[in-house]
Amino acid sequence: MLKIENLTVRIAGRLLLEDANLSLPSGTRAGLVGKNGCGKTTLFKVLLGEHPSETGDVSIPKSWQIGQVAQEAPGTEDSLLEIVLAADKERAELLSEAETASDPDRIAAIYERLDDIDAYTAESRAASILAGLGFSEQDQQAPASSFSGGWRMRVALAAVLFSEPDLLLLDEPTNYLDLEGTLWLENYLSRYPGTVLVISHDRDLLNVAVDSIIHFENRHIQFFKGNFDTFEHNRELQRELASKTREKLEKQIAHMQGFVDRFKAKASKARQAQSKIKAIAKIKLPAMLEEEGTRPFHFPAPEKIVASPAIKLENVRCGYAKDAPVLHNLDLRIDSDDRIALLGSNGNGKSTFAKLLAGRLPHVDGNVVMAPKLQVAMFAQHQMDDLHPDQTPVDHVRKLMAKAPESIVRSRTAQMGLDHERMNTLTAKLSGGEKARLLLGLCTFHGPDILILDEPTNHLDMGAREALVHAINEFRGAVILVSHDRHLIDATTERLWIVRDGTVSPYEEDLATYRKEVLQTGRKRKDQLVAAPEPEPASPPAPQQLDYDERRELSERRRKLAPLKQKISEKEYKIQKLDEDISKLDSALLEPGLYENNPDKAARISKMRASAEKQKDLLEEEWLSLSDEYEAGLVAKPA
Numbered sequence: 001m002l003k004i005e006n007l008t009v010r011i012a013g014r015l016l017l018e019d020a021n022l023s024l025p026s027g028t029r030a031g032l033v034g035k036n037g038c039g040k041t042t043l044f045k046v047l048l049g050e051h052p053s054e055t056g057d058v059s060i061p062k063s064w065q066i067g068q069v070a071q072e073a074p075g076t077e078d079s080l081l082e083i084v085l086a087a088d089k090e091r092a093e094l095l096s097e098a099e100t101a102s103d104p105d106r107i108a109a110i111y112e113r114l115d116d117i118d119a120y121t122a123e124s125r126a127a128s129i130l131a132g133l134g135f136s137e138q139d140q141q142a143p144a145s146s147f148s149g150g151w152r153m154r155v156a157l158a159a160v161l162f163s164e165p166d167l168l169l170l171d172e173p174t175n176y177l178d179l180e181g182t183l184w185l186e187n188y189l190s191r192y193p194g195t196v197l198v199i200s201h202d203r204d205l206l207n208v209a210v211d212s213i214i215h216f217e218n219r220h221i222q223f224f225k226g227n228f229d230t231f232e233h234n235r236e237l238q239r240e241l242a243s244k245t246r247e248k249l250e251k252q253i254a255h256m257q258g259f260v261d262r263f264k265a266k267a268s269k270a271r272q273a274q275s276k277i278k279a280i281a282k283i284k285l286p287a288m289l290e291e292e293g294t295r296p297f298h299f300p301a302p303e304k305i306v307a308s309p310a311i312k313l314e315n316v317r318c319g320y321a322k323d324a325p326v327l328h329n330l331d332l333r334i335d336s337d338d339r340i341a342l343l344g345s346n347g348n349g350k351s352t353f354a355k356l357l358a359g360r361l362p363h364v365d366g367n368v369v370m371a372p373k374l375q376v377a378m379f380a381q382h383q384m385d386d387l388h389p390d391q392t393p394v395d396h397v398r399k400l401m402a403k404a405p406e407s408i409v410r411s412r413t414a415q416m417g418l419d420h421e422r423m424n425t426l427t428a429k430l431s432g433g434e435k436a437r438l439l440l441g442l443c444t445f446h447g448p449d450i451l452i453l454d455e456p457t458n459h460l461d462m463g464a465r466e467a468l469v470h471a472i473n474e475f476r477g478a479v480i481l482v483s484h485d486r487h488l489i490d491a492t493t494e495r496l497w498i499v500r501d502g503t504v505s506p507y508e509e510d511l512a513t514y515r516k517e518v519l520q521t522g523r524k525r526k527d528q529l530v531a532a533p534e535p536e537p538a539s540p541p542a543p544q545q546l547d548y549d550e551r552r553e554l555s556e557r558r559r560k561l562a563p564l565k566q567k568i569s570e571k572e573y574k575i576q577k578l579d580e581d582i583s584k585l586d587s588a589l590l591e592p593g594l595y596e597n598n599p600d601k602a603a604r605i606s607k608m609r610a611s612a613e614k615q616k617d618l619l620e621e622e623w624l625s626l627s628d629e630y631e632a633g634l635v636a637k638p639a
Helices: 040-047 080-086 089-098 104-116 119-132 149-163 179-190 203-208 228-263 267-282 350-358 381-386 393-400 406-414 432-443 462-474 486-492 511-530 548-560 562-589 599-635
Strands: 002-011 014-024 029-033 055-059 066-068 167-171 195-199 212-217 220-225 311-318 327-334 339-343 363-370 376-380 450-454 478-482 495-500 503-506
Touching: 002 040, 014 040, 014 055, 014 220, 029 040, 029 203, 029 228, 040 167, 040 195, 066 149, 080 089, 080 119, 080 149, 089 104, 089 119, 104 119, 104 562, 104 599, 119 149, 119 179, 119 599, 149 167, 149 179, 179 203, 179 486, 179 511, 203 228, 203 486, 212 228, 220 228, 228 267, 311 350, 327 350, 327 503, 339 350, 350 376, 350 450, 350 478, 376 381, 376 432, 381 432, 393 406, 393 432, 462 486, 478 486, 486 511, 562 599
Parallel strands: 029 195, 029 212, 066 167, 167 195, 339 478, 339 495, 376 450, 450 478
Antiparallel strands: 002 014, 002 055, 212 220, 311 327, 311 363, 495 503
């Protein structure tokens, strides 16, 4: 059990938690909710021993391992699969020790422990997690350095999930995921065997993946059993009860105070008046529960609604190179009042399609017809890097209103949801949510006809997400939305388009059906990874006299296949080491009188020998598969 008693925490002098208490049974999956800056992430740091508490105690079982996503994403030359496998430190250490151990008892103990932690299926389990988070089999063998920061954060998430800590701490884990990765993570967490604490503003994740909610408010934390919808319902009941109780007590106080005011000067009523005063002092009004008040978003409407279709695509191809289009056969139309959500895994072309619509990527072929004077605004998270860190939000807005009075400039900045203090704060010191507000305000400043939103909810808390829902629904133009937040999609869009197989087409089902499809695809992929069929052996190249060009071509193929050859050599080395270990175990089993004098030891060594044989069989299967792949690569000629 995780237990927090009378915990008081400050950061930079600001009181975040005061006498907070919490008892969390083992195996609980809890979502932490509350306004940004209320102390959720700081509590994680306290649990990890990275931030001191002013008073109070935190009790975590000593045997528990605590895991969190690494602050810095891996960027080494190790493959993604190697990075994830290395996260299970015990397995890595045991395998390393097995290569040098000579004592039969120790070897037996090593293999017994490897068997206990299911070490022989580690590669398939790691590959399954990476696949669920959007990495193909080819990606998993590539070095981490070849991926961008967002994708590396997925690798860091995969690593901590693979290590299966007793206490798993996740802080906004969906910020770097697409919808498909989010759906997979929801399903994974809902079956996680340990204790989970997840900070999230994703309503659907908190409804699917957790069984309880920890709410941060007024420097205290309160535990609610059930998912987020249940918490929200119970919270509203609490608020209504507190309001009614307070109203009743306030009337009681007013009645008694009226008596005091009328009769305190009369000697005959003085004693009664004093009694009423003491009674009033003893009444404690229940605290008014905070309303999740949030500043609204405001997207200016276009000056005049354009005629439909606003955009029409006719057999369009687009991409970053003329001879290698990302998307093709695009035959679509977007009307002036459309609300469309784009589905599809990252890498399928959603961002490419959005850039095409925004006019930031020219088409290679076909016709793109746009309504006259059409204005398209696009919001994407990476655009926050374009904000000037040494300028304030007012400075950014002033550039768009050079001739406007200062009061008007500040009024427009306030409409973005930034108060007087924050609009005068350097952008570098704004929170992620405040930067998103500023960028959304700048993108939509001139009242676009079409608004393209690419993951707009990252860094927004629950209240801000609801405010965004209202702003989108009130916006008079068309909206194209890419988001991993299903609640936002459900609440603001009317049509679904899917980006896959190199094109974009209408998706006629609903999000619930799409979720089932994604999870079914994930399960099929996992089954294939766990029990991949052995490939048909390829015929080796027939001996023949090769000319210069053929020798050069074969040499080039061997060069490209060098990493595969290295893996084959590694498997051969591991098989050789296992043969040596099995030989040592056989020698131990030949010890005179072993079975009569120490049957438990004999049974343990026999079990370890069987376990080593099992691992050797798996390695030999992998070696054979890799060897076949290598031979096939030598035979195949480039297209």
